[in-house]
Amino acid sequence: MLVKHGMNHLTVLNSARNHKLATSLAVLRRQQFLTRVLGVRGEDRMQDPKFEADADNILRAITPVLDPTRHKGQAGKIAVIGGCREYTGAPYFAAISALKIGADLSHVFCTKDAASVIKSYSPELIVHPVLEESYSVGDRDKDHISRNVVAEVDKWMERFDCLVVGPGLGRDPFLLDCVSEIMKQARQSNVPIVVDGDGLFLVTNSLELVSGYPLAILTPNVYEYKRLVQKVLNCEVNDQDAHGQLLLLAKQIGGVTILRKGKSDLVSDGEIVKSVSIYGSPRRCGGQGDILSGSVAVFLSWARQCILADEGNLSISPTNPTILGCIAGSALLRKAASLAFENRKRSTLTTDIIECLGISLEDICPAC
Ligand SMILES: NC(=O)C1=CN([C@@H]2O[C@H](COP(=O)(O)OP(=O)(O)OC[C@H]3O[C@@H](n4cnc5c(N)ncnc54)[C@H](OP(=O)(O)O)[C@@H]3O)[C@@H](O)[C@H]2O)[C@@H](O)CC1
Ligand SMILES: Nc1ncnc2c1ncn2[C@@H]1O[C@H](COP(=O)(O)OP(=O)(O)OP(=O)(O)O)[C@@H](O)[C@H]1O
């Protein structure tokens, strides 16, 4: 009986394997066909070495030295707009990553429900419980409360080197209306904005918030990118021409910078495309995009400082600070993820990667 059962099991296994093999062969044949027709496979094009950014040199060039004459704040003041009833991890990951990389101050503007939770994760963060969701606001109070929320953030605005809009923001319509106003104020004050997570949901439906703003960076994941492409280009994602499509997308949104996250990260400002393919981690635990958004904000601020101080004599290329910020953030996250995975393997979590940010940067730019 057992033997019979075993044989049946084997037969089923073999037929499943044969089916899988046949499917894999069909996929392989299709890829070979595409290679013949197109010359290079779409995925290989994304990793074409001629587009690969010189990430280590960029990290070295833009990371400031730890100079005793500098005062608190000069290494960067970052604000994360995000954190609601459901999500408290995402804004924390973004804000703490900014500090762990070397920013001096990291603020979080979130809802009241989220604030005490985020504060309890870390005393290092400055947490403002100012955002409101529809359930806590009566219709008659909306205008007045919206004005207060925007004013609360605006009184800090000039001090920030960069805003990160979206990690754990949620999609409440009233809250998103207030955040739209905050983004308009940031733009008026020339404060750079990194848009991620639910911020991308907002922006995809209100492109005018970022369109034509050269200090805006969008960091879409695979789904967020798909939604952007559908909305802006009115077509599907085309991996056979990933670079061309990304260039066009960034150009269509008026020259904003887009960091398309994936197996290789691709960056474009509508003028050039660069890739970062450094080996990261095979773990896809949630929160890595949040580390990235906080990191990009810091590196963008450092790149801008560097460009100002060097009066345009920067020895690296490209020279657009938003592109430099994306390349540096992506490379550092991938190095940290790789190191965390070496230690933790399958149990690697976002907090383990955050713990590896400092040592990964130290490896490239020693503090002393
Ligand atoms: N610890 C925390 O607090 C964290 C909070 N976070 C915060 O969560 C908020 C939402 O961000 P998000 O990335 O989870 O949202 P979204 O892109 O909607 O994907 C959700 C899932 O839906 C699916 N899916 C969506 N679209 C699809 C499509 N077109 N086609 C097919 N499937 C599609 C897909 O799931 P799947 O179908 O693969 O199971 C996908 O994984 C945002 O504020 C963010 O910052 C994160 O940062 C993580 C850590
Ligand atoms: N297939 C992959 N192989 C290697 N690295 C990847 C892969 N996909 C994403 N990454 C890396 O993980 C980082 C985060 O990308 P991901 O697509 O997970 O973002 P996300 O979905 O927004 O994350 P979050 O869970 O924080 O919202 C990217 O910068 C990229 O470097």
Ligand SMILES: [Mg+2]
């Ligand atoms: Mg995300």
